[in-house]
Amino acid sequence: MPMRFMSSKNTASDSFRIDAKQGFLPQRKALFLSLPPSHMKKRICHFFLITLFLPAGLYAQSEAQDFYVRGCQKSNADEAQAAIQDFNRAIELKPGYAQAYAQRGIAQTNARDYAAALEDFDQALRLQPDDADTYVNRGHVRNLLNKPKEAIHDYSRALKFNPLNKVALNNRGACRQELKQNRKAMRNYRKSLLLDTGFIPARLNECLLLKKTGHLQEAKIRQESALKQIFKKKSNRDTSDVLTKDSLNQIREMAQNNLTPIDLNMPQAEALRHRSLKASLLILSTRNPSGAQAHFDMGNAKADAGDAKGAVLDYDKAIELNPKFAEAYEKRGLEKLKLNLKEQACLDLSKAGELGYKQAYVDIRKLCH
């Protein structure tokens, strides 16, 4: 199985999301990476591909949805066959259930039945033609079937619907690399990194490509900052077992690919981070984002760059589009605190808590009394 991402956050409305800088993500298994199996290694070992896992609905509203949720749980627990059975039932009960098709496709992928997976993704996309994540998943399968050109087509479609999908960018880069289009590949990895400087697979891909093309000095610098990201994640607010295990996995990945840890040069890495933040803002602002998640990402980028006012405006838009976006309330509250708007800030944190974001109450106790 290729290196992949798993998101078990169970809210139906939120799309896939990883926030490296935040570290603390309640009710989510964080990212999970597994090593490629030996028979695939030959083809994949020089880059990393990721499958997306779509979130499952939290509140079962019908029997079909019950089966769907159960299927997602089994799928996340690596019981692909059992999951497929559940999705079959869900589709039987509710024909035209796009999400169930999409999820069954993922389960089929994990069960190595690629033809069936492709059929499912096709059907899901017929029902829901703007589902970026499903394009990414179909692209992944096409690449596994050794059709990188078709895969690239899928990733491009995904990016058309969600220009901020860093996974699609990273995977498209990997396909380009396979077609020996090294410069285009590098551009894709870098774009992916501009969206999230802490996106480890893209970082690793970038390092490896630099090494392969003989840019040893630059590879070394990049490797340093990648390692710094991993360690930073580890030392973040939430040091749960999952995250630590995860970091260890990533370090092992690096060791396997002859990227041995070296001494970290913190100021250097920090400078790099700031530079890429500014660049990412520039890219985001020219992209004209739509959708709550896109505004939220943009807000995060501005908050990181120290522009609290701008960040608040972006969170405003995200909340306007999705009034139940708990995390956006939380972040907006924290940014408003920086602007000395304590009353408003505390009400935002309160709203986040009301919507089930637990960290909000910790922050309220710390900052609002």
Add this chain to the structure above:
Amino acid sequence: MKKIAIPLLSVFLLSFSLTAQAQLSAEDYDGKGNNLYTRGDYTAATECFNKAIEAKPDYAEAYYHRGLVADKLGAYEASIEDYNKAIELNKEYYLAFLNRGIAKNRMHDYDAAMKDLNRAIELRSDQAEAYYRRGDCKYTFEDYRGAILDFSKAISLNALMPDAYYHRASAECALQDYKAGILDLDKAIELYPSAETYILRGAAKKELGDAKGAVVDCNEAIKLDPVYAEAYYYRGIAELMGLGKKNEGCSDLSKAKDLEYADAFYVIKKYCQ
């Protein structure tokens, strides 16, 4: 003729009452259970609801009512199970969500309680009770501003809730906005004077430097509840520190100590020796 008529009539009446008994429907049982419930006969009420559920297994109201009885009897887990069933049968059952939220709050499962109350508010945004309970939930999370917002909403929907005023005042006092707190407590006392309310107002007045007012409020509280340790404690503090009356203050504090109010012990040790 008469001799035959009476037994005939009685046989007729008996058979009629028997068939009536047999025809009692699930709704009838539910109604009967409700009557018993309002009269306080909880075991008989439970039996009626059991029968109603037996007659009609998808009867959401009967499950909800049985849950209410279990709640009254202190069997919170059983009551939550019944509410679950009622919600399963009717996914837009406002009262079941509301009461499940309250029950979960009581069992200290605050996250789940919050979710249920959110849902209840979604279903019926014109009901004060759900807002009041959610405010309570937020108060336990020490989210005082959020709690005030919910209490205010509850009060705007139903201006006759003394508890909502009292709790809003508590939250305001926690944020050290004693003036607003006192206004709310005035209103709460107007609606329903209780010892706790007087005490809180007394404490708030003391914080604003009005020791005399604090003593007056404590007097009222003691009038309502003569064995209320906290009232003696606060009156003692107000007399001792606000008015400089050492003798009265210390005698009140020792009374509070006798009523096993732990803080009084330390204050006496420090100021009354």
